Amino acid sequence: MNGVEGYMYPNEITLYWSVLIVLYPYITGLVAGAFILASLERVFRVEAVKPTYRLALLTALAFLLVAPLPLVLHLGHPFRSPEMYFTPHSTSAMAMFGYVYMWYLMAVLVFEIWLDYRREIVLLSQSSTGLLRLIYKVMTLGSTNISPRSLAIDERVGWIVTLIGIPSAFLLHGYVGFIFGSIKANPWWSSPLMPVVFIFSAMVSGIAGVMLLYMGINKLRKQAIDMRCVDTIAMYMFYIYIIDFSLEMLDLVHRIYEANESFNSLNFMVHTKLYFSQIVLQICLGTITPLVLLFLTQVVKLPEIARKYMYVISGCLALIGVLAMRWNVVIGGQLFSKSFLGYTTYKMALATKEGLIVAIFLTLLPLLFLWVLVKLLPPWPEKSAPAPAAAD
């Protein structure tokens, strides 16, 4: 049979979880990571990253809106997906995702963004015209009270929401890792470290994503990049990447030392089918190279331009490395037979419901959403703030 070596059980020959299921944890991870970056300023008072606070929140929202799409497209009966909400199954981790997602979307992200932008929304609802005015008016929920006291209440409530948001972000992405880590029949996935590794890699990708967006948008807007901010973000990214890499290596060393009955099969796979995506892309190019670059920026006094280039390169490589990690987990876990006697091949389709074109579209769609959100709720300081209107 084409693409099959050795013996595969009949239900293992075709991969059921396609590239869209690779994108799902990747996009969700970007959400969690971006939110954690935003929380650095709000909860941990890291003032240096303040210029990225709002952009991080909007990025998290843009990616969160797209996060369930790969899953819905993967379903045989997409129209049945709302049944997950209507008939909740409390003992199925996968079925409870809808509630975890809805909690994070509405109770954390939308609420926090609304609180943070309320003053601007009220002012814009008074200064804008046409359809935009109507949109801003709806967003005010009919309240134009932006008195100092009400804004102070917003600040306090926003802080509490962010505080709740941190464990929620861990829950959202830890849950994604849990889905894989709890599948005891698959030795490639079954590991209690999986949720932890997912969270830390999510933080790396989210922070790298927001850093690149911040640098890219400022370049497009011809605005100066706040180097203190980018230096601080890169420092956090470096520290978190070290933890992430250490955890991944711990998992690897544990598997090698334990060398259980699945080891030969997994070892063969890493040296053949996953060699490029795991050894070359994930470990060498996507992890060690950005770590070395970030290490250099921490220990060597480099000129600003050099630091910028190194941050951009390490950010891009980190995003590629984390995507490769998701690929190796999702696709890698389906390439070998659970009889440990054979291997199959994943051939990505091009223009099908779960093909490459759809995957590229879903990767770019959050950027379109972000563009709309940035137009609607500009994340940078106002050039000339309109005078506050009277409170109601």
Added chain:
Amino acid sequence: MSVFKDAGHLFRFAGLFVLAFLVFLVVRHYVVPKSFGEYGHYRGAAMGEIAAHPAKFAGHDTCEACHSDVADKKSKGKHAHVNCEACHGALFQRLPNPEQPRPNLYKRFVALIIPPAPPDSPLLRHAEDPSSVKPEMPDTAVLCARCHTASAAKPKGFPQVAPADHSNGVPCETCHQPHNPAIDAGGAK
């Protein structure tokens, strides 16, 4: 109570949540089938609907009522416990009922995206109408290979061959009589 006045917008946001939850409950009331959860996490009425599906397999007793000679031969060989329809296919399938009610709008919409299964072949009604409907003879070169192609997952004592090396395309029944496959039991010749 200026605290409540200055926090009024928060109550509005909370009100939005309450409203969304109420809408959710109303929609849920209408879309969740009444029998859902009757026996478990599924629609209870589905049990009756599935049980009402017409039978597709006649069962080996029905076959043996006419084909006693084959049943006798089969009982002496290794295939004694293989049911007739495992190789010959389901032989009690019925044609779709022309008086079936027209599917509802949702089912027609879904059928546009997911094509329904083709109707059963009339050749499979042999058990219902044995004199006029004769099933096709299975191609043994394909049929036997389904079970007897060598695989590491099969028990060692199970007869397994690499069909291309073993017969080089010659149909299995040339040497093995399918109802009693041992060579010494005689092939079809």
